Amino acid sequence: xxxxxxxxxxxVILAKKGSGITKGQDLRGKRVLGHQFRVSxxxxxxxxxxxxRLGIDPHxxxxxxxxxxxxxxxxxxxxxxxxxxxxxxxxxxxxMIKEGTVxxxxxxxxxxxxxxxxxxHSTELYPDWFLVAVPRVPVDxxxxxKQAALQxxxxxxxxxxxxxxxxxxxxxxxxxKDALRTLKLPPYDS
Numbered sequence: 001x002x003x004x005x006x007x008x009x010x011x012v013i014l015a016k017k018g019s020g021i022t023k024g025q026d027l028r029g030k031r032v033l034g035h036q037f038r039v040s041x042x043x044x045x046x047x048x049x050x051x052x053r054l055g056i057d058p059h060x061x062x063x064x065x066x067x068x069x070x071x072x073x074x075x076x077x078x079x080x081x082x083x084x085x086x087x088x089x090x091x092x093x094x095x096m097i098k099e100g101t102v103x104x105x106x107x108x109x110x111x112x113x114x115x116x117x118x119x120x121h122s123t124e125l126y127p128d129w130f131l132v133a134v135p136r137v138p139v140d141x142x143x144x145x146k147q148a149a150l151q152x153x154x155x156x157x158x159x160x161x162x163x164x165x166x167x168x169x170x171x172x173x174x175x176x177k178d179a180l181r182t183l184k185l186p187p188y189d190s
Contacts, residue, residue, distance in 0.1 A: 001129040004091070005177040009128050010121035011046030012093060013110035014078055015085040024054045030084035031064040033074045038185055041072050041176070042089025046123040049179035050111065058190050072096065079106050090121040126179075127171040 001007065012182045017022035021030065035043035049060050058065050066083070074086035075093060079102050096102050111122045131149060132141040152159050152166035159166055181188040 001131075002168050003128065003163070005165060006118065007092075007128055007168045007171065008117070008125040009034065009042055009119075010076055010090045010113070010117070010125045011042050011050065011123040012088050012090055012120055013047050013050075013085060013122040014093065015110055016078055016081060016106045017106055017108050017188050019084060021085055021110060022108055024051050024056055027051070027056065027058075027085055027176065028061045028112065029063045031066075032058065032062045032085045032087070033066050033068050033083045034058075034087040035068045035071045035074055036182075037067045040071075040089075041089045041126065042092075043074065045179055045183060046126065047087040047134070050123040052182060070165065072101075075102060085110060089124065090117070090119040090125075093117055126176050127173060130170070130173075164169060 011025070013024070017027075022029065034040070034047070039045075044131045051058055065081075068077065068086075071088045071092050074083075074088050075096055078086045078123055093102070093104070093107070097104055109120045109122060113121050113123070117125060133147070135146070149167040151167070152164075153166045154160075156166075177188075180186070
């Protein structure tokens with residue numbers, strides 16, 4: 001899926017500016033807030049996988065690791081100093097800044113990746129929402145659906161109604177599979 005010009009997303013680890021938390025190692029012994037543990041790709045899976053690759057286990061190495069009801073709450077809790085750091089999906093911080101809820105100057109991005117992706121992020125990027133066909137669907141049907149999806153342009157009625165730009169060719173899911181396997185999350189939890 002391509003939305004707002006991008007077809008990938010990542011995770012952001014944010015801390016209050018001036019807290020001294022700028023890299024993953026700084027999170028040891030800190031109070032951290034995530035969202036939908038073991039489920040949310042952009043507010044748990046990507047960040048935990050990133051930190052595990054650095055030798056940090058958030059469930060053992062943080063002083064406290066809590067699960068927020070909403071990702072917006074994570075940003076607000078970091079901003080108010082209720083927690084030391086938080087995990088959210090890339091683009092959420094920018095949306096809240098645009099709404100006037102918070103200011104970028106209030107935060108530091110932990111392990112910030114500098115690239116041409118338009119949103120701040122701490123983790124590698126992964127394909128955003130994608131279409132998947134189960135094996136029992138005939139190949140000719142999946143091919144027709146794929147071609148129809150790829151033909152959707154930003155100014156087409158389905159794109160406008162769905163607030164999307166359309167779809168791009170299939171992207172590799174290998175990075176996502178590696179993350180899910182490492183964290184022993186479905187479908188790799190057995």
